[in-house]
Amino acid sequence: VEETPYLPASLELDEIRIRQVIFNLVGNAVKFTNKGYIQVRTEFDYKFESVGRLTIKVKDTGIGIPHEMLGSIFEAFRQLPNDSNHTASGTGLGLAITKKIVEKMNGTISVNSTPGKGSEFTVTIPDIVTNKVKSKINTTEENYKDIRFKDTVLLVVDDVLPNIEVIAELVSEAGVSILSAENGEIALDILNHNIPNIIFLDLRMPGMSGYELAKIIKTKPEFNNIPLIAYTAFAFEGKRNENSKLFHDFLYKPVSSNALFSLLKRYLKVSNSMSQRKRNTLYTEIDFEDAVTKQHFKEIRTILIEDFLPQWASIKDSLVLFKMEEFALRLKKMSESYNFKYLQNYSGKLLIEIKMVDIEAIQEHIECFPGIIELLTKKIDKKYSSYGK
Amino acid sequence: MVNSDFNLLIVDDNVENLKVVSSCLLEEGYKVALSTEGANAIKIVNENRIDLILLDIMMPGGADGFEVCRILKKNSKTKEIPIIFLTAKNESEDVVTGFQLGGVDYIPKPFRKEELLARVYNQIQIKLFKDLLNNRVEYLENSRGEIMNWLYNLSKTIDPER
Numbered sequence: 001v002e003e004t005p006y007l008p009a010s011l012e013l014d015e016i017r018i019r020q021v022i023f024n025l026v027g028n029a030v031k032f033t034n035k036g037y038i039q040v041r042t043e044f045d046y047k048f049e050s051v052g053r054l055t056i057k058v059k060d061t062g063i064g065i066p067h068e069m070l071g072s073i074f075e076a077f078r079q080l081p082n083d084s085n086h087t088a089s090g091t092g093l094g095l096a097i098t099k100k101i102v103e104k105m106n107g108t109i110s111v112n113s114t115p116g117k118g119s120e121f122t123v124t125i126p127d128i129v130t131n132k133v134k135s136k137i138n139t140t141e142e143n144y145k146d147i148r149f150k151d152t153v154l155l156v157v158d159d160v161l162p163n164i165e166v167i168a169e170l171v172s173e174a175g176v177s178i179l180s181a182e183n184g185e186i187a188l189d190i191l192n193h194n195i196p197n198i199i200f201l202d203l204r205m206p207g208m209s210g211y212e213l214a215k216i217i218k219t220k221p222e223f224n225n226i227p228l229i230a231y232t233a234f235a236f237e238g239k240r241n242e243n244s245k246l247f248h249d250f251l252y253k254p255v256s257s258n259a260l261f262s263l264l265k266r267y268l269k270v271s272n273s274m275s276q277r278k279r280n281t282l283y284t285e286i287d288f289e290d291a292v293t294k295q296h297f298k299e300i301r302t303i304l305i306e307d308f309l310p311q312w313a314s315i316k317d318s319l320v321l322f323k324m325e326e327f328a329l330r331l332k333k334m335s336e337s338y339n340f341k342y343l344q345n346y347s348g349k350l351l352i353e354i355k356m357v358d359i360e361a362i363q364e365h366i367e368c369f370p371g372i373i374e375l376l377t378k379k380i381d382k383k384y385s386s387y388g389k
Numbered sequence: 390m391v392n393s394d395f396n397l398l399i400v401d402d403n404v405e406n407l408k409v410v411s412s413c414l415l416e417e418g419y420k421v422a423l424s425t426e427g428a429n430a431i432k433i434v435n436e437n438r439i440d441l442i443l444l445d446i447m448m449p450g451g452a453d454g455f456e457v458c459r460i461l462k463k464n465s466k467t468k469e470i471p472i473i474f475l476t477a478k479n480e481s482e483d484v485v486t487g488f489q490l491g492g493v494d495y496i497p498k499p500f501r502k503e504e505l506l507a508r509v510y511n512q513i514q515i516k517l518f519k520d521l522l523n524n525r526v527e528y529l530e531n532s533r534g535e536i537m538n539w540l541y542n543l544s545k546t547i548d549p550e551r
Contacts, residue, residue: 357407359404
């Protein structure tokens with residue numbers, strides 16, 4: 001990406017639309033380019049002091065466009081004639097939509113292309129007002145760079161690989177591991193072995209749609225607490241209300257890091273310590289603000305001692321991961337039935353560490369278990385004595 | 390049968406190797422148990438149903454891979470479990486010793502994921518067919534016994550004089 005040095009700090013533009021234009025053009029370039037590069041350049045020519053013309057150029061070294069096609073590529077459903085050797089595919093609407101958007105902004109779009117050498121698309125939008133204030137988005141985006149999430153697994157289900165890659169790229173530094181599935185069947189298979197912390201679902205996929213998949217996921221009690229996010233094209237926002245029961249939230253394509261991180265922040269735990277994991281201090285206190293009554297705490301302690309402690313003793317010395325997984329799953333179910341967040345958290349973490357084969361973390365976590373019972377006992381005693389007064 | 394029906398034990402003193410190997414297998418849905426040394430590995434085999442063992446040969450202190458294999462093959466309860474050796478140095482001598490001790494295959498390290506998975510898959514298939522065959526043989530022997538018994542009783546009811 002090359003910016004002209006004279007590009008103003010901020011422009012008054014329809015952010016969503018301009019992003020869609022760039023996204024479409026770059027997406028196209030990626031699709032038709034097997035080797036070489038894709039270059040995005042922006043230029044800004046001042047007309048008056050605070051008004052000017054924005055030019056965006058997207059150049060690729062791809063297969064190019066045949067001369068006879070040049071005139072019609074902005075029409076709907078015009079694609080390269082059947083070329084079985086090539087992997088490109090699409091709706092045939094991308095450029096038509098792009099052109100419409102550009103025209104709505106009073107702009108123009110044009111193309112230069114040499115078959116076999118590449119293409120260059122040029123978008124020009126006149127009379128844009130510049131803004132001296134540094135844009136809000138830029139500053140918040142800087143902040144997002146520092147966000148780290150705690151041992152988080154994100155499942156993205158989308159039949160279009162670049163949509164998954166965009167997300168993977170954006171969260172790559174934030175402590176989030178990505179699981180990806182290109183269709184509903186694969187997603188369900190992944191869910192058989194993994195419990196992600198959050199799931200993004202593309203709504204329109206060949207075969208099982210995102211709605212159907214969401215319904216199936218909803219029927220499984222172990223996934224009840226996982227936020228389901230509809231990952232969908234902005235154009236379908238109208239359907240939002242219809243599906244609000246099925247999904248916790250919506251994320252629109254093309255996705256910005258801003259939208260992505262503010263959404264993740266809403267549903268996931270943010271890690272305060274960026275690099276150092278404070279494992280040992282993790283279990284020194286139990287949050288009794290949990291929605292658990294005193295009576296239930298006693299019940300939980302009894303279950304832990306009579307049911308879970310013997311099982312723990314039999315698994316703690318060997319790394320038989322499938323038994324540890326069983327233990328953690330059972331513990332998770334039990335704590336969920338009491339809505340005991342602390343134990344839910346503990347067992348959930350353990351499950352992820354088992355999936356990730358994080359041996360040191362597994363061992364440390366497993367060793368903590370009797371300590372939890374001890375702390376629970378202490379807390380119960382304390383509560384009783386203070387109630388006795 | 391699906392992969393999650395199979396419990397695989399991986400034994401390697403190198404924790405990083407354990408992680409790499411087990412991650413590959415977990416991705417395929419197999420259930421795994423891990424051990425960094427011989428004695429603990431034998432304990433795990435005795436306490437769990439293990440369908441296949443991936444066994445590192447070179448392990449410092451205590452029992453090395455060969456020793457673990459010898460012990461498991463001596464025990465009638467564990468001798469049928471297939472063992473694949475993980476060999477750091479691709480020395481033909483080690484490989485031969487491994488086969489002599491009853492190992493079914495070996496995977497030279499560093500390994501390719503696809504190779505590891507293919508070799509594991511093959512051994513699982515062989516084990517499946519073996520189990521199937523054993524069940525079949527047992528069933529046929531039982532039914533043969535029943536038939537013989539039935540024929541014997543029948544022969545007694547027929548009067549040879551008539």
